[in-house]
Amino acid sequence: MNSLADQLLVLCLLINFAVLGTSRLAFSVRAVAVQGVLLGVLPALVHPFSWHLAMIVVSIIAVKGAVIPILIIRAVKKAEIQREFEPFIGYIPSLVLGAIFTSVAFIFAAKLPLAPEHEGLLFVPASLATLMCGFLVLMGRRKAISQVIGYLLMENGIFIFGLLLAEAMPVMVEAGALLDLLVGVFVMGIVINHISREFSTLDTSKLSTLREG
Amino acid sequence: MIWAIVLLPLLGALIAWFIPDNRKRPFVLPVFGVLHLAMTVALLVSTPPASPNGWIYLDSLGKLTLLCNSVLFLVCSAYAVGYLSYRRRRNNRILCMALLDCLAAMTLVTMSQHLGLLWIALEATTLAMAPLVYFNRNARSIEATWKYLLICSVGIAIALLGLFFLAYSTIVANQEVSLLLGSLISDASRLHAGWRHAAFIFLLVGFGSKMGLAPLHTWKPDAYGEAPGLVGALLAGGLVNCALLALLRVYQIAVASTEGALFQDVLLAMGLVSMAFAAVFMARQSDFKRMLAYSSVEHVGIIAVALGLGKGALFGALLHMINNAMTKGVLFLSSGNIHRAYNSKSTQFVRGAIKRAPWSGALFLAAFLAITGSPPFAPFVSEFMIVSSAFVQGNHWTGGLFLLFLAMIFIGMASTVLPLVMGKTPEGMEKTPYRDTVATVLPPLMLMGVVLVLGVWIPTPLQALLQDAAGLLGGGR
Numbered sequence: 262m263n264s265l266a267d268q269l270l271v272l273c274l275l276i277n278f279a280v281l282g283t284s285r286l287a288f289s290v291r292a293v294a295v296q297g298v299l300l301g302v303l304p305a306l307v308h309p310f311s312w313h314l315a316m317i318v319v320s321i322i323a324v325k326g327a328v329i330p331i332l333i334i335r336a337v338k339k340a341e342i343q344r345e346f347e348p349f350i351g352y353i354p355s356l357v358l359g360a361i362f363t364s365v366a367f368i369f370a371a372k373l374p375l376a377p378e379h380e381g382l383l384f385v386p387a388s389l390a391t392l393m394c395g396f397l398v399l400m401g402r403r404k405a406i407s408q409v410i411g412y413l414l415m416e417n418g419i420f421i422f423g424l425l426l427a428e429a430m431p432v433m434v435e436a437g438a439l440l441d442l443l444v445g446v447f448v449m450g451i452v453i454n455h456i457s458r459e460f461s462t463l464d465t466s467k468l469s470t471l472r473e474g
Numbered sequence: 475m476i477w478a479i480v481l482l483p484l485l486g487a488l489i490a491w492f493i494p495d496n497r498k499r500p501f502v503l504p505v506f507g508v509l510h511l512a513m514t515v516a517l518l519v520s521t522p523p524a525s526p527n528g529w530i531y532l533d534s535l536g537k538l539t540l541l542c543n544s545v546l547f548l549v550c551s552a553y554a555v556g557y558l559s560y561r562r563r564r565n566n567r568i569l570c571m572a573l574l575d576c577l578a579a580m581t582l583v584t585m586s587q588h589l590g591l592l593w594i595a596l597e598a599t600t601l602a603m604a605p606l607v608y609f610n611r612n613a614r615s616i617e618a619t620w621k622y623l624l625i626c627s628v629g630i631a632i633a634l635l636g637l638f639f640l641a642y643s644t645i646v647a648n649q650e651v652s653l654l655l656g657s658l659i660s661d662a663s664r665l666h667a668g669w670r671h672a673a674f675i676f677l678l679v680g681f682g683s684k685m686g687l688a689p690l691h692t693w694k695p696d697a698y699g700e701a702p703g704l705v706g707a708l709l710a711g712g713l714v715n716c717a718l719l720a721l722l723r724v725y726q727i728a729v730a731s732t733e734g735a736l737f738q739d740v741l742l743a744m745g746l747v748s749m750a751f752a753a754v755f756m757a758r759q760s761d762f763k764r765m766l767a768y769s770s771v772e773h774v775g776i777i778a779v780a781l782g783l784g785k786g787a788l789f790g791a792l793l794h795m796i797n798n799a800m801t802k803g804v805l806f807l808s809s810g811n812i813h814r815a816y817n818s819k820s821t822q823f824v825r826g827a828i829k830r831a832p833w834s835g836a837l838f839l840a841a842f843l844a845i846t847g848s849p850p851f852a853p854f855v856s857e858f859m860i861v862s863s864a865f866v867q868g869n870h871w872t873g874g875l876f877l878l879f880l881a882m883i884f885i886g887m888a889s890t891v892l893p894l895v896m897g898k899t900p901e902g903m904e905k906t907p908y909r910d911t912v913a914t915v916l917p918p919l920m921l922m923g924v925v926l927v928l929g930v931w932i933p934t935p936l937q938a939l940l941q942d943a944a945g946l947l948g949g950g951r
Contacts, residue, residue, distance in 0.1 A: 374646060376646050392635065399624075408624060419631055422638050425638075426642060434590030434593075437590070438597075441598060445623075449624075449627075452619055456616055459612070459613045
């Protein structure tokens with residue numbers, strides 16, 4: 262079972278690169294959604310069955326795999342843009358940086374010991390690498406929607422680590438974290454809508470009236 | 475009882491939703507503000523026992539924050555009635571609801587003993603504040619909202635990872651996994667060092683960005699500058715204190731572990747950097763609300779320095795947390811009035827406020843003197859405690875830099891505030907309907923009274939509460 266979990270984690274890492282290398286927003290959203298579904302399946306592979314676990318699996322897949330992508334796709338359609346345009350960090354440099362970050366994550370994770378039952382799993386490097394790739398997308402892109410995608414990628418990275426604790430964490434904390442994420446994306450969706458109405462563009466580099474000096 | 479105080483503001487939000495009239499709706503705010511303060515006082519007097527699973531308990535640190543938030547909210551809600559009467563055409567349904575939701579979340583922050591619950595509540599405060607920052611619905615405020623939302627969400631997400639690391643360090647140490655504050659503190663020295671170390675870094679970055687410690691403060695000037703005055707007051711007083719409380723929880727664990735000294739050093743450095751940033755950017759600000767944001771960066775810096783010093787400075791840190799929140803309340807509310815009176819917040823046009831809005835101008839001036847640490851106001855007392863503690867500990871560099879930055883900030887802020895209040899109003903400034911009235915002046919005036927009283931006399935129960943809370947931070951149980 263554990264080798265299957267590792268394979269899924271490698272798939273998560275590959276999805277990071279897919280997001281880093283594309284300019285198509287709808288594709289990025291779908292890729293992040295697939296990653297969310299993988300995240301939902303993972304805990305079922307590493308932990309023994311319990312109703313608590315089943316609830317986590319269902320709610321993660323529902324929120325990350327369906328509700329949030331639908332919210333963002335709707336924002337993409339409303340704003341009538343399909344592509345990221347002239348990002349601050351180009352696609353090839355993004356991919357190279359992503360590769361560097363991923364290897365740094367592996368080196369860093371090697372220094373932190375795992376509990377005996379998680380020995381040999383890729384959870385920690387996958388989590389840190391996804392977190393950093395998400396940060397890269399967040400910093401390197403202009404469009405507000407791309408930045409939300411980066412934020413979601415970061416959240417996925419954090420959730421990958423959280424899966425190690427899936428059994429031990431109380432349901433309420435997980436439910437609360439998911440709910441906060443959902444409301445957060447919802448609010449961001451509304452703000453995006455207003456940005457496109459106010460500036461008739463979603464280019465956040467146009468948001469520069471408040472610069473210092 | 476203890477749950478009722480969280481549910482009460484939510485009930486208020488529901489009522490605000492159902493009131494159709496834009497004029498009557500704001501009155502919900504002070505009604506629930508009074509009820510909330512009454513329940514807070516009742517909770518302070520008779521502390522209810524911890525909930526069976528230990529998640530909810532109001533310890534003295536939580537009590538201090540709760541009291542501070544409740545008082546500040548009441549003042550802001552009373553002010554909101556007067557303020558919103560000048561903004562009749564703007565629908566205030568979302569504003570009223572978001573304010574009350576935010577109060578509920580802030581209340582939950584103060585009594586969470588489970589760090590996961592604390593995190594959820596803190597994130598909820600961030601989200602509830604977003605529509606408030608965007609109240610003015612123009613291009614500038616949406617830019618501020620976007621920055622605020624993104625930076626704070628990312629920061630707080632990083633804090634979540636820190637919490638996960640902390641929980642995992644208990645698993646690696648072969649203990650029952652727990653995020654309850656009490657058990658984390660008692661097991662702090664037995665947690666796995668590597669994971670614990672990483673956890674502290676992530677938590678510091680996460681909560682630090684929500685608090686606005688430099689260099690993670692970049693959202694602050696925009697959000698504070700564009701939000702209405704009363705929202706600015708709640709951001710600078712309420713939200714900052716909630717984030718600070720979260721940081722204090724981490725501090726408690728750090729002090730109980732072997733890494734206390736390192737954690738304190740990092741806080742000290744970040745505090746001094748924040749003060750330095752504020753000192754540089756405070757001078758020649760052309761927007762007086764943005765100037766207040768840098769003042770907020772300065773004061774979270776002061777608190778961080780005090781936490782970094784530890785020992786005797788802890789009492790000062792907690793006192794300063796209250797003093798800063800109260801004084802910022804006066805500054806933001808009176809600056810909101812001045813903004814209304816001139817319909818501008820550029821220091822180029824806003825001059826001679828003392829003539830156009832005498833009460834607000836005078837309050838702004840008095841609060842400026844208070845926040846820069848002039849006696850006899852309360853921030854003077856707490857800043858004096860902190861700086862004297864630095865010298866007593868033989869930390870002359872810290873003490874010296876602290877005083878230098880305070881002096882620079884005083885000069886920088888005075889060069890903006892004095893012309894703004896005392897100068898000559900430029901010819902041909904447009905007339906505005908705003909006049910100082912009881913509704914918009916009395917709330918900040920009362921708050922200024924509190925700042926003055928706390929400067930000369932700290933009531934015995936508050937003194938006891940502060941000492942108790944400082945004891946908790948110093949490693950006591």
